[in-house]
Amino acid sequence: MIEFVNVHKTLGDRKVLDGLTFRVERGETFVIIGRSGCGKSVTFKHLVGLLKPDAGSIRVEGQETTRFRPREMLELRHRFGMLFQSAALLNWLTVEENVALPLREHTRLPPSEILLRAHAKLDLVDLRDAARKMPSELSGGMKKRAGLARALVREPQIVLYDEPTAGLDPVMSARINRLVRDMQGRLGLTSIMVTHDMESAYAVADRIGMLYNGRLIEVGTPDQVRKTQNPIVRQFITGSLEGPLGD
Amino acid sequence: MIGFVERTGHRVLQVASHTGYAVLLAADGFYWVRSAWQKREVIFQQVLICGVLSLPVVLLVAIFSGMVLALQTGMEMAKFGVEGQIGKIVAASMCREMGPIMTAIIIAGRVGSAMAAELGTMKVSEEIDALEVMSISPVRFLVMPRLLALTLMCPVLTAYADLVGTLGGAVVGFYQLRIPYPEYFRNALDVLVPMDIISGLIKATVFGVVIATVGCSQGLQAENGAEGVGRATRNSVVIAFILVIIFNYFLTSITRHFF
Numbered sequence: 132m133i134e135f136v137n138v139h140k141t142l143g144d145r146k147v148l149d150g151l152t153f154r155v156e157r158g159e160t161f162v163i164i165g166r167s168g169c170g171k172s173v174t175f176k177h178l179v180g181l182l183k184p185d186a187g188s189i190r191v192e193g194q195e196t197t198r199f200r201p202r203e204m205l206e207l208r209h210r211f212g213m214l215f216q217s218a219a220l221l222n223w224l225t226v227e228e229n230v231a232l233p234l235r236e237h238t239r240l241p242p243s244e245i246l247l248r249a250h251a252k253l254d255l256v257d258l259r260d261a262a263r264k265m266p267s268e269l270s271g272g273m274k275k276r277a278g279l280a281r282a283l284v285r286e287p288q289i290v291l292y293d294e295p296t297a298g299l300d301p302v303m304s305a306r307i308n309r310l311v312r313d314m315q316g317r318l319g320l321t322s323i324m325v326t327h328d329m330e331s332a333y334a335v336a337d338r339i340g341m342l343y344n345g346r347l348i349e350v351g352t353p354d355q356v357r358k359t360q361n362p363i364v365r366q367f368i369t370g371s372l373e374g375p376l377g378d
Numbered sequence: 379m380i381g382f383v384e385r386t387g388h389r390v391l392q393v394a395s396h397t398g399y400a401v402l403l404a405a406d407g408f409y410w411v412r413s414a415w416q417k418r419e420v421i422f423q424q425v426l427i428c429g430v431l432s433l434p435v436v437l438l439v440a441i442f443s444g445m446v447l448a449l450q451t452g453m454e455m456a457k458f459g460v461e462g463q464i465g466k467i468v469a470a471s472m473c474r475e476m477g478p479i480m481t482a483i484i485i486a487g488r489v490g491s492a493m494a495a496e497l498g499t500m501k502v503s504e505e506i507d508a509l510e511v512m513s514i515s516p517v518r519f520l521v522m523p524r525l526l527a528l529t530l531m532c533p534v535l536t537a538y539a540d541l542v543g544t545l546g547g548a549v550v551g552f553y554q555l556r557i558p559y560p561e562y563f564r565n566a567l568d569v570l571v572p573m574d575i576i577s578g579l580i581k582a583t584v585f586g587v588v589i590a591t592v593g594c595s596q597g598l599q600a601e602n603g604a605e606g607v608g609r610a611t612r613n614s615v616v617i618a619f620i621l622v623i624i625f626n627y628f629l630t631s632i633t634r635h636f637f
Contacts, residue, residue: 179511208513219508221500233512236519285512 132157133178133289133321138187139345140173147173148184149345160315160322162332164367165342166376171325172216174342175291178323179211180204191289209237212282213291218274220266220281227253227262230281237285252280256310272303279310283318290314292324296331308334329368333357341367400595403521404587407594410515410522417523424527428489432535435484440539443480444468444546452555461555465565468547473574477540479626482585485532486618490593493524494614497597498607506598516598525590532586533579540578577633584629585622592618 133155140148147170155161163171176182177189180196189196196207220229231249234240240248253259256276266274275295282290292311296304308331315322315335326332332339333353340350341364349356349364359365366374414421448468455461497520500506509516544566551557593614600610 176507181507181510205513208511211511213508213511215504215508217503219504221505221508233514236512236514281512 132190132192133323134188134190135174135177136188136190138177138184138189140170140177140182140184142173146345148177148187151187151342151346153340153347153350155321155323157321158315158319160311160324160335160337162336162339163323163325163342163347164327164329164332164339165325166367167327169342170345171342172293175213175293175323175325178291179208179213209285210288211291212285212287212289214275214278214282214293214295216294216297218266218278220269220274220277222266224266225262226258226264226266226269226277229266229277230284233281233285249280249284252284253277255283255314256280270303272299272306275299275303275307276310279307279314283314286318287320289321289323292322292326294326294328295324296326296328301330304328304331305334307331311335327367329370396595396599399599400591403517403595403598404525404591406517407521407525407591410518411526413518414522414526417518420519420523421526424523425531427492428485428524428527429531429534432485432488432531433538435488436481436535436539437542439480439484440472440477440542441546443476444472444543445550447471447476447543448547448550449554452551452557456555461551462557462561463565464547464551464555464557465544465562466569468551469544469566470569470574472543472547473540473570473578475578475626475630477536477543478578478581478585479622480543481532481536481539481582482589482622482626483619485528485535485586486589486592486615486622489528490589490618491611491615493590493593494597494600495607495611497521497594498600498610501598501600502603502606521590521594521598524594525587528586528590529583530586532589533582536578536582537575540575573633577629580633581626581629584625588621588625589618592621 135151135153138148138151139146151174153161163174165171173182177184180199184197191207191210196204199207220226221232224232227246227249230252231245234245234248238245250259250262253262256279258273258276258280261269261273261277266277269277295307295311299307311322311324312335314320324332324335336353338350338352339356340347341356343363349359349361351359356364356368363375366376448464451467452461452464455464497506506516509519548559548562551562552559596610596614596617600606
């Protein structure tokens with residue numbers, strides 16, 4: 132279980148998180164939507180300890196992570212897998228080396244076993260044929276799938292998806308969405324996704340929360356969000372130019 | 379007036395913060411040298427990039443510097459009929475000052491800037507964040523191999539520059555000043571004491587640490603996309619040049635004082 136309670140963060144002169152509060156249950160897929168630059172990625176960075184909040188509490192499985200020492204934070208991160216918006220593959224390693232990297236760095240498994248596990252994850256995202264390719268030879272969707280394989284290779288309990296469908300065509304987006312859903316079904320993962328792609332949010336979410344002015348202004352199931360009367364959320368999900376969000 | 383004081387104070391704090399970051403980064407980098415054996419492949423790769431691939435540039439710059447040094451001083455000395463002593467001047471200058479400084483400037487431009495650009499690109503494309511989320515220390519994974527490789531290779535390249543520069547001086551001495559090779563090298567060996575070479579290599583080692591630390595710290599602090607990477611690259615060269623010149627003065631003072 133993951134819990135943010137009244138989290139505040141100011142970066143430079145800008146208040147990015149202003150009393151952010153939410154809770155994600157074990158095995159749930161929670162999607163945070165919001166406009167670009169509204170603090171979605173900053174929320175993730177707080178969750179994995181890349182940023183510390185100015186105030187508030189962040190708890191993972193009941194443990195207060197804001198007071199963690201660096202070593203404890205390293206331990207905590209073993210429970211997380213994260214798919215970055217740009218996939219963040221290391222460009223001098225092949226796809227299979229990228230996927231194998233966390234195992235190579237953190238386990239004493241023999242190289243053959245590491246490769247076997249990396250290939251199993253590449254099978255899972257249907258990317259086995261590209262195992263020997265360099266990231267520069269991959270399309271955007273393939274990079275995302277490789278990033279997902281890397282995020283899953285250590286069998287994490289919690290997976291974070293940072294705009295996984297950004298910049299992808301609709302077919303590839305649908306494929307990524309199905310993959311996210313499959314992973315949750317097959318592996319029982321707790322997932323948090325940040326996105327501004329509503330198709331993607333409806334397709335994968337158990338619950339959706341909209342981040343606006345540093346806090347969640349609406350939380351509900353996809354159906355509840357679709358039928359919301361909140362004008363800000365309505366404008367965002369319909370993509371209308373008219374409304375309180377302006378253009 | 380208040381604005382000026384505010385800006386100056388802000389700048390001072392910024393410099394102090396960057397300096398502190400770089401010093402801690404270097405300390406952390408050396409702490410991780412204990413895992414050098416596990417990272418031997420990457421270190422070897424960096425040794426190749428920093429050291430072996432820099433040899434042609436160092437060769438060219440050192441040989442022509444030695445040649446021009448011999449030519450300029452030799453022609454002046456010829457007016458007094460002491461051009462035969464040119465070997466002493468070239469050898470001493472190369473080993474004490476020119477070799478270490480020249481090599482450091484080449485390395486700062488060629489390797490330090492590449493480190494800043496490479497790590498900066500990784501920073502802005504979230505690869506550094508990805509390493510941290512995977513609980514992989516970027517310092518152990520990226521900084522330590524570069525720091526170690528440059529610390530080891532800078533003195534090696536400097537020794538090579540000393541030798542090549544002295545040889546360049548010998549060629550000019552022979553063809554343009556009519557100084558036989560045996561006389562040139564006898565003079566060169568007469569003036570050199572082991573401490574001349576050792577002090578030059580000590581300087582080179584320190585310069586290696588400085589250049590790697592500046593390159594890596596600038597890269598890891600890059601932000602704002604391509605523009606930020608460009609800024610980090612430019613800063614890494616400028617700061618490394620300035621620090622090399624400043625450190626050179628103090629290291630010369632120290633080595634002269636003690637030896």
